[in-house]
Amino acid sequence: MKRTSRDIRTANRYEVLRHVIAESPAVSRQHLASATGLSLATVATLVGELLHLGAITEVGYEDSDGGRPRGLVAVNAQGGALIGVDVAETYIHVEVFDLSLTVLARADEELRPERPGEREPRQVIARIAAAVRAVVEAAAIPDDRVLGVGVSMPGQVDREGGVSVFAPNWDWHDVPVLDLLAEHLPYPLHLDNPLRACTVAELWFGAARGREHAVVVNLGTGVGAGLALGGTLHRGASNSAGEWGHTTLVLDGRVCHCGAHGCVESYVGAPGIMQNLRELSPGSPLLHPDDQTATVEALGRALADGDPVAVKTVRDTARYLGAGLADLVNLLNPEVIVLSSWVAAGLGEPLLTEVRAAVAGRALRRPLASTEIVLSPIPTNPVSLGAATFALEGWLASTGRKSRTNTSTTAAAMIRSTPS
Amino acid sequence: MKRTSRDIRTANRYEVLRHVIAESPAVSRQHLASATGLSLATVATLVGELLHLGAITEVGYEDSDGGRPRGLVAVNAQGGALIGVDVAETYIHVEVFDLSLTVLARADEELRPERPGEREPRQVIARIAAAVRAVVEAAAIPDDRVLGVGVSMPGQVDREGGVSVFAPNWDWHDVPVLDLLAEHLPYPLHLDNPLRACTVAELWFGAARGREHAVVVNLGTGVGAGLALGGTLHRGASNSAGEWGHTTLVLDGRVCHCGAHGCVESYVGAPGIMQNLRELSPGSPLLHPDDQTATVEALGRALADGDPVAVKTVRDTARYLGAGLADLVNLLNPEVIVLSSWVAAGLGEPLLTEVRAAVAGRALRRPLASTEIVLSPIPTNPVSLGAATFALEGWLASTGRKSRTNTSTTAAAMIRSTPS
Numbered sequence: 022m023k024r025t026s027r028d029i030r031t032a033n034r035y036e037v038l039r040h041v042i043a044e045s046p047a048v049s050r051q052h053l054a055s056a057t058g059l060s061l062a063t064v065a066t067l068v069g070e071l072l073h074l075g076a077i078t079e080v081g082y083e084d085s086d087g088g089r090p091r092g093l094v095a096v097n098a099q100g101g102a103l104i105g106v107d108v109a110e111t112y113i114h115v116e117v118f119d120l121s122l123t124v125l126a127r128a129d130e131e132l133r134p135e136r137p138g139e140r141e142p143r144q145v146i147a148r149i150a151a152a153v154r155a156v157v158e159a160a161a162i163p164d165d166r167v168l169g170v171g172v173s174m175p176g177q178v179d180r181e182g183g184v185s186v187f188a189p190n191w192d193w194h195d196v197p198v199l200d201l202l203a204e205h206l207p208y209p210l211h212l213d214n215p216l217r218a219c220t221v222a223e224l225w226f227g228a229a230r231g232r233e234h235a236v237v238v239n240l241g242t243g244v245g246a247g248l249a250l251g252g253t254l255h256r257g258a259s260n261s262a263g264e265w266g267h268t269t270l271v272l273d274g275r276v277c278h279c280g281a282h283g284c285v286e287s288y289v290g291a292p293g294i295m296q297n298l299r300e301l302s303p304g305s306p307l308l309h310p311d312d313q314t315a316t317v318e319a320l321g322r323a324l325a326d327g328d329p330v331a332v333k334t335v336r337d338t339a340r341y342l343g344a345g346l347a348d349l350v351n352l353l354n355p356e357v358i359v360l361s362s363w364v365a366a367g368l369g370e371p372l373l374t375e376v377r378a379a380v381a382g383r384a385l386r387r388p389l390a391s392t393e394i395v396l397s398p399i400p401t402n403p404v405s406l407g408a409a410t411f412a413l414e415g416w417l418a419s420t421g422r423k424s425r426t427n428t429s430t431t432a433a434a435m436i437r438s439t440p441s
Numbered sequence: 442m443k444r445t446s447r448d449i450r451t452a453n454r455y456e457v458l459r460h461v462i463a464e465s466p467a468v469s470r471q472h473l474a475s476a477t478g479l480s481l482a483t484v485a486t487l488v489g490e491l492l493h494l495g496a497i498t499e500v501g502y503e504d505s506d507g508g509r510p511r512g513l514v515a516v517n518a519q520g521g522a523l524i525g526v527d528v529a530e531t532y533i534h535v536e537v538f539d540l541s542l543t544v545l546a547r548a549d550e551e552l553r554p555e556r557p558g559e560r561e562p563r564q565v566i567a568r569i570a571a572a573v574r575a576v577v578e579a580a581a582i583p584d585d586r587v588l589g590v591g592v593s594m595p596g597q598v599d600r601e602g603g604v605s606v607f608a609p610n611w612d613w614h615d616v617p618v619l620d621l622l623a624e625h626l627p628y629p630l631h632l633d634n635p636l637r638a639c640t641v642a643e644l645w646f647g648a649a650r651g652r653e654h655a656v657v658v659n660l661g662t663g664v665g666a667g668l669a670l671g672g673t674l675h676r677g678a679s680n681s682a683g684e685w686g687h688t689t690l691v692l693d694g695r696v697c698h699c700g701a702h703g704c705v706e707s708y709v710g711a712p713g714i715m716q717n718l719r720e721l722s723p724g725s726p727l728l729h730p731d732d733q734t735a736t737v738e739a740l741g742r743a744l745a746d747g748d749p750v751a752v753k754t755v756r757d758t759a760r761y762l763g764a765g766l767a768d769l770v771n772l773l774n775p776e777v778i779v780l781s782s783w784v785a786a787g788l789g790e791p792l793l794t795e796v797r798a799a800v801a802g803r804a805l806r807r808p809l810a811s812t813e814i815v816l817s818p819i820p821t822n823p824v825s826l827g828a829a830t831f832a833l834e835g836w837l838a839s840t841g842r843k844s845r846t847n848t849s850t851t852a853a854a855m856i857r858s859t860p861s
């Protein structure tokens with residue numbers, strides 16, 4: 022078993038900071054204790070550590086019915102900067118955040134993977150580094166105030182080694198992403214994939230916050246299920262848990278690009294939805310061959326007009342998706358399932374309504390009764406937010422390490438830049 | 442979030458005792474610290490608590506290369522008795538264990554649910570109480586040395602309330618099992634279901650011991666997947682996680698008794714296996730209509746003789762089972778999947794070999810590489826062992842509560858009875 026006292030202390034530190042962020046503008050230790058279920062003594066210790074790190078700050082007192090006034094703490098937005106990098110097949114999106122996770126600056130780079138040079142590892146890494154440099158400069162942040170950079174890359178990731186084990190879109194194998202990036206950037210670096218980034222974003226700032234067991238279902242070109250169990254991300258034995266997209270829904274069904282048949286992804290990923298539409302109405306004007314984004318957008322618009330083909334396509338998709346989600350309900354008995362990513366956003370409430378009905382018709386009564394299904398409430402890019410959160414977690418996990426500089430002089434400089 | 446410091450202390454206490462049991466006959470605090478990843482100071486505190494409870498005992502010293510001799514501890518087998526009750530549709534099986542989980546005595550009662558009186562709650566409860574009384578008497582254990590009774594009942598269980606929410610075989614709804622049982626028995630009582638009992642048994646004493654993430658797949662009349670994630674049982678929001686038997690394998694496939702179509706259980710539960718045999722060879726002499734046990738036993742014997750129908754039936758079953766297990770590998774990325782219960786035992790190695798091949802052909806490479814699939818190594822009834830373990834966990838969780846009597850005088854009396 023690998024859960025050490027140190028892991029537990031780190032998890033509790035996350036938990037307390039999550040609550041401090043949630044209870045903005047200010048919260049007492051007493052309230053944190055009742056919100057987290059931790060003892061007041063434990064909370065006081067954790068608050069002391071977070072104050073020492075500069076993650077939070079004392080912000081005054083509240084009256085407590087005749088008793089001693091209670092000290093209040095709040096996030097120390099100026100305590101440092103966190104950078105989140107969302108690397109996808111066709112773009113690099115970078116955001117720099119303050120410690121309240123407000124965006125201070127953004128940068129975008131386009132990638133054209135059809136040009137072989139542009140998917141070459143050193144080339145991609147140099148573009149990432151340049152984009153990071155650009156946001157640090159735009160937000161006028163001194164290097165020593167950057168607490169860390171989180172990078173999300175598609176595919177299989179060896180998080181501890183900082184290696185992209187396999188990125189199918191670019192045909193990368195065992196690329197030492199963080200070692201290469203460290204040649205350009207002097208900051209603490211963290212690597213993981215978009216599914217886990219979205220899950221951590223929901224856990225800290227979204228619909229999974231305060232829930233003991235949550236599943237974050239990413240609906241995009243690929244699909245996956247990030248598992249936030251017992252309040253932490255379940256990574257599995259080799260950091261590859263969550264491959265719900267490649268669980269069987271239809272034995273001997275559609276061929277999936279993973280090589281197997283009948284995977285969930287081949288019915289509810291964007292190409293699967295295109296196939297559902299094609300099977301229903303091969304000549305539909307909603308179908309943009311070779312353009313998933315345009316097709317999902319067209320479906321979304323047509324749904325709003327009550328277009329029968331769009332409605333039926335979403336219903337067919339919801340039948341598949343509902344069966345797949347019912348599997349998650351029955352197996353994991355979560356409190357909430359969060360639908361995230363661009364397909365979920367594009368089909369929105371109409372998809373949600375159909376999916377809820379499909380799950381209700383399929384899941385067992387008892388686990389169903391305790392599960393909500395919701396759309397992600399995170400208004401910005403959850404992947405870069407989640408990637409920045411990996412940097413935040415990495416910083417918080419560095420137990421006992423002192424804040425590297427005195428924040429008082431650099432903090433003012435840091436917030437000069439305006440959020441874009 | 443509900444994980445309090447107290448929960449963590451309890452989990453660590455479980456973890457240390459599990460290692461003390463595993464490292465029989467004796468183990469040092471230093472070894473426990475390196476085995477658990479906890480600090481030596483934490484281990485010393487936990488060992489102190491376990492000594493105080495009477496769960497373990499000091500048993501001497503080992504030399505440590507020139508250093509101070511290290512104190513050794515071992516399980517205090519005579520520290521008390523634990524009772525495990527496996528209630529199934531047609532029988533009640535009760536075992537009493539000492540603290541090293543050695544069986545001291547057993548009792549069996551037959552139930553005939555076809556007689557309406559014999560499935561009436563008060564009647565069943567009275568039979569359970571009588572069987573418990575019988576083993577306590579057979580093992581000559583004074584009442585105050587019984588640390589607890591764990592009861593496993595099929596169906597949906599409200600563990601905290603001690604209520605059988607729904608037992609399909611007997612058509613029980615919201616039966617307050619523990620309240621009724623408390624009218625007969627003066628011991629601490631615990632209730633849960635067979636899937637979770639088997640999982641906890643594997644976690645403490647079987648193939649999941651020392652693994653961070655394990656799945657215990659029960660193959661019987663019904664099927665389920667007990668999830669031991671992060672070293673503890675994942676119960677879900679309403680204690681109903683693990684209903685893998687009712688996840689979809691074949692959309693619109695066979696009708697399942699849960700009302701849905703194409704559930705895993707309808708292909709790999711004992712009745713599903715009979716159906717696989719029937720589809721292959723309707724008149725096979727291996728098929729005992731209306732007798733699952735006889736059919737699985739006949740298949741097991743025929744496999745040993747290389748009977749082609751039996752071999753093909755197991756291969757067909759393994760194709761379904763392999764797809765379902767590959768789903769667990771891809772979604773959860775466990776270190777080990779343990780095949781448990783009577784169907785797994787009955788079809789044994791031939792089933793295991795076929796299943797491993799089927800999973801390898803279906804799961805993703807990265808999670809597959811970190812997963813072993815094994816048969817349960819527990820030689821006795823894992824359900825009563827697991828039920829007794831619930832009683833052990835309940836006793837250990839009673840933090841700070843003192844051992845109720847001085848054990849020195851009663852211990853000798855307790856072990857008078859010989860294991861049966």
Ligand SMILES: [Zn+2]
Nearest residue numbers: 267277279284
């Ligand atoms: Zn697939």
Ligand SMILES: [Zn+2]
Nearest residue numbers: 687697699704
């Ligand atoms: Zn079913």
